[in-house]
Amino acid sequence: MAETQYTRQTVLARTEWVPGKLFSLRVTRPEGFEFVAGQFARLGLPQAGPGENGAPASPADPAQQPAPTVWRAYSMVSGAREPWLEFYSVVVPEGQFSPLLARLQEGDGLYVDRTAFGFLTLERFADGQDLWLIASGTGLSAYLSMFRDGEPLRRFQRVVLVHGVRSAQELAYRDQILAWQREAGTLDGQQRLVYLPIASRETLPGAPQSRITPLLADGRLEAAAGLALDPARSRIMLCGNPGLLADARALLKTRGFAPGRRGVPGNLAVENYW
Structure with missing residues (x-):
């Protein structure tokens, strides 16, 4: 270089x-x-x-x-x-x-x-009503940047942030996320920003102990969020390890979610991140 x-x-x-x-x-x-x-x-x-x-x-x-x-x-x-x-x-x-x-x-x-790269940006989506941001581990990074700019809550009525980790000690930036949640307030009596920390090796208060993909497969993730995944109104981002992305993408495909192509905005965006 x-x-x-x-x-x-x-x-x-x-x-x-x-x-x-x-x-x-x-x-x-x-x-x-x-x-x-x-x-x-x-x-x-x-x-x-x-x-x-x-x-x-x-x-x-x-x-x-x-x-x-x-x-x-x-x-x-x-x-x-x-x-x-x-x-x-x-x-x-x-x-x-x-x-x-x-x-x-x-x-x-x-x-x-000197140059920034990547396409995991909200510019990829047409406006929708619900935004789901699903990450494992340090894949959370990109979403934190979005919240610091304020764009998710400017463009979407409700936002669900899912962070998959092994144990509670790995929930970095949790205090900041909870502060954003309080600032976001409510809509029709429900939180506008839903934060779902998910641990695979211990039980967290109010959250099932599991990896993210089983929760997607059996509907427990939607139940925990209090919000249904609907391809007509929902936009989803996935950022994390390749195993999560492959499994979640396959599950979401059966539900009508797909990346955009040939200039047509999709309702799913994916990026590998370790």
Whole structure:
């Protein structure tokens, strides 16, 4: 990747959600970097991590800044108009990139491609009445960006946010989501923003213990939301691991949900995200 295609940014803050496993980084935003909520950035690092040979040098020493050699895609958590970029990550111990990213601390450097990518945006949908945002793990990132821009609740009467995790400790950003839920208020006596945290390895208050796809298959997800999936009025986004996406997409196809094609807006949008 040519040098002109990326910029070196600085870590402003770090949040540890689950020590050694889940964390978020807030970094400076490159000048002129534009994106639509739901898109992702390509992040780069030298093969060696901070404190090792080849780590990003301080801004005061630009001549010694090593070039990035490993790149990965991460959805923005930050809103499109916020002055920083924020990313949410899981540590894959055997991975080439996430262990390096996990070592970054305030003041360390992180490279960001100048261009944003991706099509998991609300622009893909014609207006509907209900919006379902279904994520597993760090797939939640893209939806957080959308809420920070306020678009889901501007365009849809009701929004259902489903976050599948293994255990309650993995429910990152939960306090922020609950605050958005309170701010959204109610419509006809029902919450406009329905938040459904789903854990597969423990029981959460008011939620069944399960993976997401069985809940889709037997109707329990709709029952928990108090809202039916209707292809005429519902729009659905899926973001998460490939297994979830393949199973959920097959189930939803039988219900009349499909991505758009040839300029015709659909009622389903899907993006793999680990």
